[in-house]
Amino acid sequence: MTDDIKDTSKELDSWIEQLKECKQLQENYVKFLCDRAKDILSKESNVQEVHCPVTVCGDVHGQFHDLMELFKIGGNAPDTNYLFMGDYVDRGYYSVETVTLLVALKVRYKDRITILRGNHESRQITQVYGFYDECLRKYGNANVWKYF
Numbered sequence: 001m002t003d004d005i006k007d008t009s010k011e012l013d014s015w016i017e018q019l020k021e022c023k024q025l026q027e028n029y030v031k032f033l034c035d036r037a038k039d040i041l042s043k044e045s046n047v048q049e050v051h052c053p054v055t056v057c058g059d060v061h062g063q064f065h066d067l068m069e070l071f072k073i074g075g076n077a078p079d080t081n082y083l084f085m086g087d088y089v090d091r092g093y094y095s096v097e098t099v100t101l102l103v104a105l106k107v108r109y110k111d112r113i114t115i116l117r118g119n120h121e122s123r124q125i126t127q128v129y130g131f132y133d134e135c136l137r138k139y140g141n142a143n144v145w146k147y148f
Helices: 009-021 027-043 064-074 095-108 122-131 131-139 143-147
Strands: 055-057 081-085 113-114
Touching: 009 095, 027 095, 027 143, 055 064, 064 081, 064 095, 095 131, 122 131, 131 143
Parallel strands: 055 081, 081 113
Antiparallel strands: none
16 A cells, blocks of 8 residues: 555545546556455455345446446445446446446445456456557556556
């Protein structure tokens, strides 16, 4: 954790609001979120128990506005339990914002948001289908791609 980032709910909430406006976060904030998510996910079981009722979502593929529509219909976190089945990036124009929002929600509401890994959450696939190039275009380097 860097000294200029405070691990508070208020800070996470401000990042989530920024992401909901489809505005990318600073690179160091993305790194912080990915580091925190890694800590959370590494403590979770490979087989996850999900609290019901739950809204199940799959294959968002960088379609940020579709993700926002899912939240509009299903309800916002933490009011609704969500299970995301993977494939958050590639193909859509907003993969960075989409996956960053989902990771931020996982960090903020770890017991209400379940995120699984799909085949598009692998380095080889993301280099072919667009996430790598999007990270280069939006951040000027591959660091954010490596964080995820």
